[in-house]
Amino acid sequence: MGAKVTISSVAKATGRSISTVSAALNGASGVAESTRAEILQAAQRLGYSADPNAQQLRRRHSGMMGVVLTAGQAFQVRLLDAVYAAATDLNVDVLVAATTANHDQDAGVGALLARHCEGLVLIDPDDDDSERQGRIGKRVATVVLSADAAASGVDSVISRDDVGISASVDHLVLQGVNRITYIDGASSNACARRTRAYRQAMKDHGLERYIQVVSGGTSEADGARAAQQLLDSGDLPQALMCFNDHCAIGALMELVRAGKRVPQDILVMGYDGIDLAGVSALDLSTVDQDALLMSRAALKLAHVRSLQRRGESVSVSEALEEFGDNIHVTMKADKSVCVEVKPRMIVRSSTKFL
Numbered sequence: 001m002g003a004k005v006t007i008s009s010v011a012k013a014t015g016r017s018i019s020t021v022s023a024a025l026n027g028a029s030g031v032a033e034s035t036r037a038e039i040l041q042a043a044q045r046l047g048y049s050a051d052p053n054a055q056q057l058r059r060r061h062s063g064m065m066g067v068v069l070t071a072g073q074a075f076q077v078r079l080l081d082a083v084y085a086a087a088t089d090l091n092v093d094v095l096v097a098a099t100t101a102n103h104d105q106d107a108g109v110g111a112l113l114a115r116h117c118e119g120l121v122l123i124d125p126d127d128d129d130s131e132r133q134g135r136i137g138k139r140v141a142t143v144v145l146s147a148d149a150a151a152s153g154v155d156s157v158i159s160r161d162d163v164g165i166s167a168s169v170d171h172l173v174l175q176g177v178n179r180i181t182y183i184d185g186a187s188s189n190a191c192a193r194r195t196r197a198y199r200q201a202m203k204d205h206g207l208e209r210y211i212q213v214v215s216g217g218t219s220e221a222d223g224a225r226a227a228q229q230l231l232d233s234g235d236l237p238q239a240l241m242c243f244n245d246h247c248a249i250g251a252l253m254e255l256v257r258a259g260k261r262v263p264q265d266i267l268v269m270g271y272d273g274i275d276l277a278g279v280s281a282l283d284l285s286t287v288d289q290d291a292l293l294m295s296r297a298a299l300k301l302a303h304v305r306s307l308q309r310r311g312e313s314v315s316v317s318e319a320l321e322e323f324g325d326n327i328h329v330t331m332k333a334d335k336s337v338c339v340e341v342k343p344r345m346i347v348r349s350s351t352k353f354l
Contacts, residue, residue: 004313005043005046005047005048005049006048006312006313006314006315007021007022007025007048007307007312007313007314008313008314008315008318008319009046009048010025010039010042010043010046010048011318012318013042013046014038014039014042016035016039017089017090017091017300018300018303018304018307018314018319019063019090019091019092019303020035020039020090020091021039022307022312023063023091024036024039024040025039025040025043025048031091063092063093063118063306064092064093064094064095064115064116064117064118064119065087065092065093065094065095065117065118065119065120065121065299065302065303065306066094066095066096066097066109066112066113066115066117066119066120066121066140067080067083067094067095067096067097067120067121067123068096068097068098068099068105068108068109068112068120068121068122068123068125069096069097069098069099069123069124070098070099070100070123070124071098071099071100072100073124073218073246074245074246074272074274074275074276075146075244075245075272075273075274075289075291076123076124076146078273078274078275078291079123079145079146079291079294079295080096080123080295081291082291082292082294082295082296083121083295083298083299085292085295085296086292086295086296086299086300087299089296090296090299090300090303092299092303094299095112095115095117097109097111097112105122105125105132106132109122109136113139113140117140118140118141118306118309118310119140119141119142119143119302119303119305119306120136120140120141120142120143120302121142121143121144121145121295121298121299121302122136122142122143122144122145122147123145123146124145124146124147124188124189124190125144125147125189129150130150130151130152131151132151133149133150133151133154134151134152134153134154136151136154137151137153137154138153140306141302141305141306141308141309142154142155142302142305143155143156143157143298143299143301143302143305144156144157145157145158145294145295145298146158146159146190146289146294147189147190148189148193148338149336149338152334152336153334153335153336154336155301155302155305155336155337155338155339156336156337156338156339157294157297157298157301157338157339157341158294158338158339158340158341159289159290159294159340159341159342159343160328160340160341160342160343161190161193161194161197161343162193162197162200163342163343164197164271164287164289164343164345165194165197165198165201165241165271165287166197166200166201166204167287167343167345168201168241168269168271168287168345169198169201169202169204169205169241170201170205171269171285171345171347171351172239172241172267172269172351173205173207175239175267175351175352177238177239177267178205178207178210178238179210179212179237179238179239180202180207180210180237180238180239180240180241181212181213181214181230181237181239181240181241182195182198182212182213182214182240182241182242182243183213183214183215183216183222183223183226183227183240183241183242183243183247183248183251184213184214184215184216184243185216185217185218185243185244185247186215186216186217186218186222186243187217188217188218188243190243191243194243194271195213198211198213198241199211199213210237212237214226214229214230216242216243216247216251217243217247218243218244218246218247219246219247219250220246220247220249220250220253221250222246222247222250223242223246223247223248223249223250223251223252223254224250224251224253224254225250226247226251227240227250227251227252227254227255227258228254228258231254231255231258231260236260236265236266237266238266238267239266239267239268239269239351240266240267240268240269241269241271242268242269242270242271243271244270244271244272245270245271245272245273245274245276245277245284245286246274247270248268248269248270248271248277248284248286249270249276249277249282249284251268252268252282252284252350255268262350263349263350263351263352267285267350267351268284268285268350268351269284269285269286269350269351270284270285270286270287270350271286271287272286272287272288272289273286273287273288273289273291273343273346274286277346277348278346278348282350283348283349283350284348284350285345285346285347285348285349285350285351285352286345286346286348287343287344287345287346288343288344288345288346289341289343290326290341290342290343290344293323293326293327293341294341297320297323297327297339297341298339300319300320301316301319301320301337301339304316304319316337317329320339326341326342327339327340327341328340
């Protein structure tokens with residue numbers, strides 16, 4: 001007896017996304033008639049038969065995906081823009097809730113669930129409360145984007161910070177410096193992971209005695225404060241690596257205000273690859289986390305998980321096949337997955353001696 005023909009099988013045969021195939025087979029709007037006809041013909045040829053139980057469940061579902069992000073962070077906006085691009089391609093609808101000082105993550109999630117979202121993408125959530133994430137994950141298919149999932153059964157999509165940080169240290173060492181100080185991300189979720197990668201990269205170069213971590217944060221003000229602390233010490237390092245581009249921009253501006261030349265007096269490296277880092281007045285070297293790939297993987301994963309909860313026979317591994325060697329997927333004991341994406345270095349004048 002042959003293997004059961006599923007929506008994933010039809011998607012693979014037609015070269016269409018799972019969501020487009022599902023919409024075509026279920027008579028949903030938003031699918032071109034020529035595409036629908038092609039998918040229906042392929043389904044008939046392959047012998048696809050819809051699961052009646054899944055069909056019954058589907059009638060009570062919206063197919064809507066929700067996204068929660070923190071307002072004010074440029075990288076999160078890049079991720080959100082990439083989610084919209086992926087949503088158009090995957091033929092799914094997206095609703096967004098922003099968290100602010102007066103509208104926290106619980107409020108954002110509650111608003112999206114009230115609109116019957118069946119999948120959630122939490123962009124770098126502002127805490128690592130495993131109990132909270134677990135409650136959300138039990139109610140709706142949930143993927144954490146740009147941070148490790150804190151709860152069992154919740155999927156995650158993260159950048160390979162070990163690769164990005166190691167590449168940054170490698171680049172700075174090639175510039176002939178060894179006194180490299182790291183301004184960390186304070187309470188940010190990725191802080192411990194990136195700081196650990198910095199320490200390891202310095203050890204790999206035999207530079208343990210030069211390891212220095214200064215408390216920073218995620219904003220320009222945090223970077224400026226950390227840079228001022230180093231200036232006040234009277235012993236500036238040869239290079240600064242910063243938790244993110246916002247922090248690096250603040251540090252760079254504070255150094256320039258104090259009369260220091262970048263890169264002649266000190267090199268400055270950011271992280272995230274936001275657009276502002278590339279303006280000529282800053283020309284900040286950084287690490288691009290590939291927001292488009294990360295967001296597409298997260299949204300596709302959330303959508304597939306939501307289909308599974310409906311009773312659809314769809315495969316996570318098949319859904320992620322399109323990304324090939326650009327990602328590394330780890331299946332955890334609780335059946336959740338962690339998708340890791342490799343970042344890339346962008347070298348500009350802030351880390352190149354003139």
